[in-house]
Amino acid sequence: MSTPLFVAAVVAGLLLAVGAVGAIFRIVRGPSLLDRAIGSDVLLVVLSGALVLEMAVNRHTNTIVLVVLASMVGFVGSVTLARFVEDNRPDHTQEAGAQMRPDPSTADHAPRTPSAVKEESRG
Amino acid sequence: MADTALLWDTVAAVLLILGASLSLVAGVGLTVLPDLLTRIHAAAKPQVLGLLLMLAGLAVVWRSWVWLPILFFAWLLQMITAPVAAHLVARAGYRTRHVKRDLLDRDELADVVRRGRHSEHPADTAPQPVVSPDGSAPKPVDTPVSRKDGGTR
Numbered sequence: 001m002s003t004p005l006f007v008a009a010v011v012a013g014l015l016l017a018v019g020a021v022g023a024i025f026r027i028v029r030g031p032s033l034l035d036r037a038i039g040s041d042v043l044l045v046v047l048s049g050a051l052v053l054e055m056a057v058n059r060h061t062n063t064i065v066l067v068v069l070a071s072m073v074g075f076v077g078s079v080t081l082a083r084f085v086e087d088n089r090p091d092h093t094q095e096a097g098a099q100m101r102p103d104p105s106t107a108d109h110a111p112r113t114p115s116a117v118k119e120e121s122r123g
Numbered sequence: 124m125a126d127t128a129l130l131w132d133t134v135a136a137v138l139l140i141l142g143a144s145l146s147l148v149a150g151v152g153l154t155v156l157p158d159l160l161t162r163i164h165a166a167a168k169p170q171v172l173g174l175l176l177m178l179a180g181l182a183v184v185w186r187s188w189v190w191l192p193i194l195f196f197a198w199l200l201q202m203i204t205a206p207v208a209a210h211l212v213a214r215a216g217y218r219t220r221h222v223k224r225d226l227l228d229r230d231e232l233a234d235v236v237r238r239g240r241h242s243e244h245p246a247d248t249a250p251q252p253v254v255s256p257d258g259s260a261p262k263p264v265d266t267p268v269s270r271k272d273g274g275t276r
Contacts, residue, residue: 002129005184008136012143012177019143019169022150026162034159034216038166041208042149045170045201049146052177053139056184064193071174071200075208082208082215 009057016053020046037081044074135183142176145169158223159216163209170205174198 023046026039048070051063145168152165178194216222217232224230 002132004129004133004136008139008180012139015140015143015147019146019148019150022153025150026153032159032216032219032221034212034219034221035162037212038159038163038209039153041205042146042153042166042169045174046146046149048174049143049169049177052174052181053143056135056139056177056181059184061185061190064190064197067178068193068197068200071197071204074201075204078208079211082211085215085219 005057009053012053013050016046016049019049033081033085037078041074041078044070131183131186135180138176138180138183142169142173142178142180145173145176149173158226159221160213161226163213163216167205167209170201174201 020043023039023042027036027043030036048067051067055061055063149165149169152168153162156162156165175198178198182191182194218236
C-alpha cells in the first residue's frame with residue numbers, strides 16, 4: 001500500500017463512517033417510515049463506497065460485483081415502502097382539512113372517510 | 124516509473140476522499156435538516172456524485188481499460204435507479220403530509236393534486252384555499268374554517 005492510498009483509507013474511511021452514523025441516526029429517529037427509507041438508501045450507498053475504498057486500497061477486484069448489484073437492486077426497498085406507506089397520524093396539522101374533517105355536524109362526513117383512507121394509501 | 128505510480132495513487136486518493144466527503148455531507152444533512160424533502164435532497168448527493176468520484180478513484184487505482192465498462196455500468200445503474208426511488212419517496216411523502224408546508228416557497232403540485240381529487244371524487248369539490256394567488260402556503264389555522272364555509276355554501 002502506497003502512502004497516498006493509506007491516507008485515503010484513513011480519511012475516506014472516517015468520512016464514510018460519519019455518513020453511516022448520520023444514516024443510522026435517521027433510521028432510528030424516524031419520524032416517518034419514509035425518513036427511514038431514505039436513511040437505509042444512504043446506508044447502502046455508504047456500504048458501496050466502503051467496498052470501493054477497500055478494493056482501491058488493497059488493489060483487488062473481488063467485490064465489484066457486490067457494488068454493481070447494490071446499484072441495481074438498492075432502490076426496490078424504497079419504492080416498495082413508498083408504495084405502501086399510509087398516514088395514520090391523528091393530528092393533521094400540516095395540511096389541515098384536506099382529507100378528514102373533525103366537524104361531525106357535516107352531513108357527508110361519514111361516507112367520506114373510507115374513500116379518504118383509500119386515497120391516502122394509493123401513493 | 125515509480126514516480127508515475129505515486130502520482131496516479133495520489134490522484135486516486137484525492138478522488139476517493141472527495142467521494143467519501145459527500146457521504147459526510149449526506150450524514151450531516153440527514154441529521155440536521157428539518158424536512159423529508161430536504162433530507163431526500165441531502166441523501167441523493169452520495170448516490171450520484173459520491174459514487175461517481177469513488178468509482179473514478181477505483182479506476183485510477185486499477186489503471187485497466189477492461190474494468191472501466193463495469194465501473195461505468197455500476198454508476199449508470201445508480202443514475203437510473205436513485206432518481207426513481209427519490210421521486211417515489213417524495214411523492215408518497217407529499218401525499219401523506221410529511222412535507223412541512225411553511226418551508227415551501229411555492230407549491231405548484233397542490234393544484235394538480237386537488238384537481239385529481241376533484242375528478243375522482245366529485246363530492247370533494249368544495250372550494251379549498253390550498254394556495255393563495257401569490258403562491259404562499261396558507262396558515263393551517265384558517266383552513267378548517269374555510270372548509271366549513273365551503274360545506275354550507
